[in-house]
């Protein structure tokens with residue numbers, strides 16, 4: 065696998081987790097370096113100094129190393145053909161007769177994926193496990209006589225195949241709207257989680273008291289089920305959508321309470337997208353910016369929600385200019401690395417008339433996400449049989465094989481390496497042809513590099529091979545043509561603070 069092949073010059077060992085007690089709910093307890101307060105009075109130099117001091121949490125470091133992660137959109141929409149359901153579907157439409165989550169896991173493993181996120185609940189409110197808190201679930205379908213549990217099968221299969229488990233739990237819930245729970249205008253009051261129901265035989269080690277609306281409590285109870293009954297979870301993915309409810313209705317999400325419960329029950333999980341740990345890159349095409357910063361200016365909104373200080377799709381999220389542009393509105397500079405979500409097909413859910421993207425398209429997406437300091441989140445939707453379609457399975461394997469050929473053996477592995485304050489030089493011991501360069505900063509010390517050049521020693525002098533901006537956790541450069549040289553170096557030409565290069569890999573592609 066590409067991840068294990070990567071050579072780190074300084075290994076990024078795990079830091080201690082920083083989870084805190086869940087109750088009472090409050091803004092997410094974090095390492096003080098995860099985000100640093102800023103004010104409109106800060107000078108440009110103050111902002112730069114603070115940006116240089118921001119650090120990732122242990123769970124973010126682990127997440128940024130995953131490289132390739134997968135999304136599985138699966139639910140009633142798979143059977144109705146919709147992308148957004150209505151909440152009043154007949155649960156009996158859900159009939160994945162041939163469900164085989166081991167087939168999903170094998171295909172994802174073969175595609176080089178390290179984590180997979182299942183839509184446990186999409187905006188329609190249909191839940192893929194037999195929840196105690198709604199009847200819009202697999203248990204109301206005649207599939208497997210109402211005893212089916214897709215979340216259980218998914219989580220077990222992924223772990224059996226060494227893939228980490230993530231859950232998508234839509235905050236928007238059309239079904240709960242129809243039942244008068246979602247957006248019902250109820251007050252935010254203290255709730256006891258889990259809320260036991262008649263016949264409930266759970267004996268929780270402790271109950272959590274968290275402020276929430278009626279619907280907020282419903283979400284908390286669902287989170288409690290998912291995070292206590294299905295083993296360890298490594299990513300909780302919250303969308304920000306409100307669903308198709310009348311414009312005068314709104315559910316003000318209890319983000320602080322939801323985050324506090326996740327931290328308590330799944331301390332290693334990153335909370336993604338509408339969450340403090342992982343930032344949506346700003347498009348659903350899987351494309352990161354050329355210079356993608358993990359340290360970005362943010363605002364804190366609505367019960368602790370991390371929000372962009374600049375527009376979510378601003379072309380520049382974190383340069384010196386961006387820090388200054390955000391100054392009037394920013395509350396913090398935060399470690400908020402980008403995740404690039406995109407579907408292998410046009411839709412998020414399976415539609416028989418759609419086809420998977422080509423290997424060339426997927427490879428291009430890889431270089432524009434993983435190659436640009438981001439994590440790729442590729443959606444591969446299961447079909448109405450409950451299987452990943454054969455064409456997609458084949459495409460995933462071809463994709464992984466192609467990346468293996470794009471970045472085969474690292475020629476710099478084991479090479480003589482010398483370090484200077486401004487860079488790293490490697491001596492390959494003999495002339496080698498190189499056309500791909502992979503770099504990483506040791507992000508335990510933040511993201512510092514603003515510009516750098518890669519040079520090859522040719523004809524008695526250092527010659528520029530490539531020039532770029534940020535590095536971060538992962539930067540891959542494609543050289544316009546293969547160059548032959550014995551000595552190679554990376555020279556940092558602009559930085560915010562002390563730079564530690566963790567990886568300087570040199571490759572000759574075989575494509």
Ligand code: FUL
Pocket residue numbers: 147303304305405412
């Ligand atoms: C969006 C949702 O509305 C889509 O249906 C999909 O789940 C995507 C990943 O996030 O905001």
